[in-house]
Amino acid sequence: MRKRRTAVVAVTAGLATISLGLSFTSAAGAAPEVAVANPGGLKLIKTKTSLLGKHYWYQQTFKGLPVIDGYYAKHVTKDGVVEVADGRDAVPANLDVSAKVQPAAATQSANAAVIARAARIAAPNKTIAPVPTATQGAAKLAVVGGPNARLVWAVTSHSSEGVSRSLVDADTGSVVESKVISDNVDGRGSVFDPNPVVSQKNEKLTDMNDKNQDALFVAQKNVVLRNLDGSGFLNGSYVNIKEGNGGLAQNKNNTFVYQRANNKFEQVMVYYHVNQAQEYIHQLGFTEANNESQDFSVDTIRDDNSFYDPETDMITMGDGGVDDAEDAEVIWHEYGHAIQDDIVPGFGESLQAGSIGEGFGDYWAVTMSVPVSKGFNLPCVMDWDATSYTSTEPHCLRRTDTGKTTDDIVGEVHDDGEIWSNALWDIHQALGRTKANKVILESTFFYDPDTSFAAAAQDTVQAARLLYGKAAAQQVTDAFKARKIL
Template sequence: MKGLKAKIEKHPERNTPRRFYDIESNASNEKPEKIAEEILGSIAPKLKINPDLSQLKFDKTKESILGHHVLYQQYFEGVPISGAWIRVDIDPEGKVYNINNDLVPETVLKRAEKLNSKKAGGDASPNMPQLDVEEAKKRALEISGAKANDLSEILESELVYYPKEGVPTLAWKIIVKSQKPVGEWKIYLDAITGGIIDKINMLRTLEGQGKVFDPNPVVTLKDTSLEDNAQIPDAAYRLVPLRDLSNSGMLDGPYVTTKLTPNRVKRSDAKFIFRREERAFKEVMVYFHIDRVQRYIQQLGFTNILNRPIEVNIDGIREDNSFYSPSTKSLTFGTGGVDDAEDAEIILHEYGHAILDDQVPGFGPRGEARAMGEGFGDYLAASFFSDNKPDVLKPTVGNWDAVAYSGAEPPCLRRLDSNKKYPKDIVGEEHDDGEIWSACLWELRKALGGRTSDQLVIAHHFLLTPTTKFEEAANALITADKRLNDGRNENTIRDIFIRRGILPNPRRKNKRAGVPFEDISLNGKGI
């Protein structure tokens, strides 16, 4: 593993690699733990940890459709450091392709040792607590706010190092379960001074209720004559569960938060029942639909793609437009025409950009990669809702949003069944060019089925670069299919992309189906 070739993302504070990716490594038949240990030893100097790996303790190996994920916890003087983990991702062939690093470098640990020693009055063993565990438990019960007659209990107590202003501090981690108020509190107390370092309520199981369009009134009512100012009947709405809301009383959860929305709605009873005339209806729409599609992505086997709260502003601009910001990792929806956040297909299209950026940071700055981003967003929205749409609407997206501007029947933002071919129909505008890519993905879905094609499309993103071109991405789909499906769908994939001109046709001397007529020549002369 010496001389490892990889790309690196730097940790914003520690001047160490936060992530190694695009790693060039050899296949191996060794056990995943052995492979991980070998590569960690080779990069220990870059991680700024002891080269003998004595600070690391193997935790577990998890399997996924992407291979094995080997996890290690960092210890300091025999005490675990909270949040200090490193994960090595290994594909089914035994090749290391990604490493995520949250380890604390030696320089910071030395600062921690000096700080704890100073607080302990120069004690030569600064990892010896002055606050005993029973006193820590008593203090934690008080801090949790549990009432005297409450049936509270201590679920866990452990001595750890916990970061305080970036420096690991010796602390007692006490987990308290209380009934009044209801909570499951993780409390960190300075093991030397007894001061509170952090208090976290871990309960995330509050289920609320909301009212939404699913995906929009045009689809639900099967009525393409609706207009923005129409009175939408009750039949267009659906009562849905809002899963895992936090205890904030607002629409905050594990995968989406509306915190960027000014004056957002708050309901202490977690009942978010609104109609489209009320601004808060759009908050419910983005929460429910993003949360649900993220859970679907995880069901496909992808547990590490944007599995954190994305921040959303439901009406940040007045134009009939919406966008994902790669800089702030957030979504903003517009209010021109039909408000974009009223149409779940527009919501999922924009979320598609966030997914791609999470898989391939900086994806699609220009050209064909940018068009692929638009095409994938359309595919994600169309595929996710396809099974609940009438046939005439299946290959379209944004039917409700489009009633304000579309003269097509049915009204739609874009279609996924165009007859465009590459390269003759490339015009240099990402949405138009994206219709070539989305049409290929839509054909793939019709051939393989929704779940198989969804998994394949999302998986192949891991094999792309920010400036990938159509042909490279088509080949990446073939590679992903070999990994996931033993190549069973290769002929189907090739046929689709050859007919669209993205892959050259070996039966026609590698000519492309979409070469403009005026570019075709025979024996050096025009036909």
């Protein structure tokens, strides 16, 4: 609609004197003008530092009022390259910013909209939706830009859904928009972490057709479900359980405790383990590696298979054999595909790129298991899921320590992926978990959709050199040479 990214431009001045030389449609809708380090009508609200640069975030304003969702961001790398994300809206210069509607009336209209929405999603046996409340001063004047520019009251309300923001036209009193904006409600759940074979160190466990078992009950772990949106469903900042066999898990108190025979148990598994993965990615310093609420369809196919669909950005978990979502390593593997597709749109266009995708997924499952596995069978991927289709112990779908090299390429992405996962696992062993994962994720941003083993390896070596120096780059190079990739 209005959002626009500008081209990257090189600068030679320091941060304090950068001149971007970019044009944009001004907030007042006038002719294009030149943007400088602090364009007019912008308020610096946040400065962030990432691994390779600084990021400046501005709030667009009009006559001193914030413009809803209007932003301007400047990303400056350590070597002086600037990228600008221009998310400003055009606002007519003659827009009147004096309100006809009083804040109390706007608050009443906003709360009525929240009540109506809460009533629509209330449980069937509930006839009264909880009344939302708005604290004094929660109604603030703001501007909506674009073709329907107007002055609004932005009203913040609290209800059983969490925190809502409603925009009320300051001239007519009509509600323009009302939506839930909270994303940090904590809930409670019960999960396997990462799966019962690992947590119980027991290779003899079997599925028994999804029955509850004492041996599996003791493998369940009570956990906090962070970043829920407060809707009473398993939806949050990083996960959206969109479909589920038997219906979606729902609890008004955000308590989701089930035994494994209940299909909703797998929904909790997905929510918890994907949230854990994205929080870890943030801890590493990455804020744009699938930083979204990833859609999942859980237990909705009878096959013993799960997959990521880049066309719909949906991960589907199957329930053949051991329900796939009972094994966190299956969840993490599929989430690995979503991470790479988000970073590199259309990733996996060549055979070797597809193999890299499968290898990364296996590696991601293993590295995510490190904090909770206590070293048990770490290179073994999907220990619990594999009990349904393997007879030898340990039960593994694949491994990240097979010793395969490019001499073993067979032209099948899962098999050839073991070459790549072995290289990544060797990097993990050489650099340690944190450094290795920073290098591996950073290098992914430089992949081509149809990259080769060799090209991706070179990107990884370069990321290691820039982040940690020549010694680290040599260790990464050695890992790829051992697999005959370089």
